[in-house]
Amino acid sequence: MSTASAPAMTTANTHSSDHLSPTPTPVKRSNGPTLHGFVCGIASGTTKLVVGHPFDTVKVRLQIEGLQGRFKGPIDCLAKTLRREGIRGLYKGATPPLLGWALMDSIQLGTLTNLRRCLQGDDPSVPLSTPGHALAGLGAGIVVSFVAAPVELLKAQMQVQYGDRATTRYSSPIACAKHIARAHPWGLVGLWSALPATLLFRSFFWLLWGSYDLYTQKLTAFGVNTAWVPFLAGGLAANSFWAMSFPADVIKNRMMAQPQPIGENARYPTIVKTAKAIYATDGPRGFFRGFWTCQLRSFPTNGAALIVFEFLSKRLEHVL
Template sequence: MDKNRVPTAHSTLADDAATKIAAQPSPGSAAQNRTHMATSRDRIAGFAAGFASGATKLFVGHPFDTVKIRCQVEGGHGRFKGPLDCLVSTVRQEGPRALYKGASIPLIGWAVMDAVQLGSLSNYRLLLQRNDKSHKLSHFEHGLAGLGAGWTVAMVATPVEMIKMRLQMQYAMGAERKYRGPIDVARYLTKRYGTFGVWHGLPATMSQRSFFFFLWGSYDVYSEWLRSLHGSSSFPYIVKAGSSNALENRPLPEKLINFLAGGMAANTFWTFCYPVDVVKNCYMTQGDDSPIPFRKMFKHVYRSEGISGFFRGFLPSFIRSFPTNASAIFVWESTVRLIKNDSKH
């Protein structure tokens, strides 16, 4: 206010009104802030979409998983010469349906596991964003959210995997079978290890699921890189934006990015975690007469087969991981967008 100006009642009222108006946030700004805040739909979308992701993962990946488990547990001197021999022998001796042995529990279990994993992942991301969806997380923070999701889902994954793997490792047919089905396995584990017998392998599962840090951290890295690329009319069909060969305004479709990034992230995850996965599976499927503790199973595998023992069955796992997880993450991201009614997630 001008020092020489003599205030009047009218000017004072006008100044007060102007001050109040200036102090009030604009309607547009408040609406924009509300748009960025997480809603209940944001919190449940990941859980709901996870069911669809889990069913996809089972259909695409279970045959690969059966071959992987059998190769891992049988070892280099077991009944199979390698992944291909395992596949051929299994189909020849037990029929094609044998590739889906133990699938009834994962059909429910993987749907629930993916719902828990991906739902908790979404909520850990929101927690790191402080419920502000406009806040961009770093690659490291995406990894932390993945780590939290891995530990959370371990509670569900342990009983599912304990039952699934024991059925997958059952070669006997008919009356010679040790387990008649999933419920029979659960009864046996409860009788052998107590009330929480189906969670007997929880520490091993949590160790393996810790590598979800690399899965979701690398997924963000690959997604960001793929978004920087544009389509091309000639090989290799994908080039850096700004290249003379790039098609103008033709970034890669978001769904294609989800698929490719999901597959590459899964390959990264298995490359890092595979030795721990071998030890976990050996620990969870070993005989129950004189079981080896999880921490000593690393030494047992090394003494039995050396370094190569930590990578038996790696090839089917690596091959399986791309189509299985690429499809599952594609379905999850697409379903999340559908639930949120967003064109972009």
């Protein structure tokens, strides 16, 4: 009898204890601002420079020269650059991106991370929608444009120096910046003379990050190894981004690579006039000069950068 009554007493006591001390509600992880996106962005930007700058040099030179320029195509541009300037020629103008891309990716990915968290609301366990990722990408693109404009202007100025006396105007990016500051009526503000074109180009970041989310979902659903998903999704998203934004990049680089500072008498003073000049000279093909070089570059460059970003982001998420 005592054996039968013991479990009954235990059950009663348990229910009583549960009633008096209910299980506490789990505390949600804070979804406030974070620094880990900024830190991971530095590593991402450095990866882009090492992997992608030689491709970028070929792309920019083809864009600036146009169809009637000194290069027949990307292979010809690569061969002539290596023959005349060596491997260093492919990394010409790399100093601004070395610092700039690390800074740019830090600001871009840090802003992106915090905008994502803001759009998620109070509960970080709720996945952000694809339109949410696209909106965060748009915001990050606008913010980083203010850093990218001077960095890319100096890079473009150095990249169109072909190792001969006729095209060599500056001994270094610093010398270039000093020249622009002295020549522009507003001093250093001249480094932001192509900001509108930079904003136009980087506004397409909505497509980059929106498509990255879609590709990640699809690759995961297909059973792709999770270690490869960031690389493949990043490469595919970059290809999608460049397919839409490339004409804007051509316009931006034409404005940046011309003699500085940009004034009313410049060949490419505004976005609209630059587009008209390109069309008048080269037709629609002029807006896609160097396109395939860019597509070949963008997949491994952005794929590698996103592997680094995702790897570090997961490890630093709860630290910073």
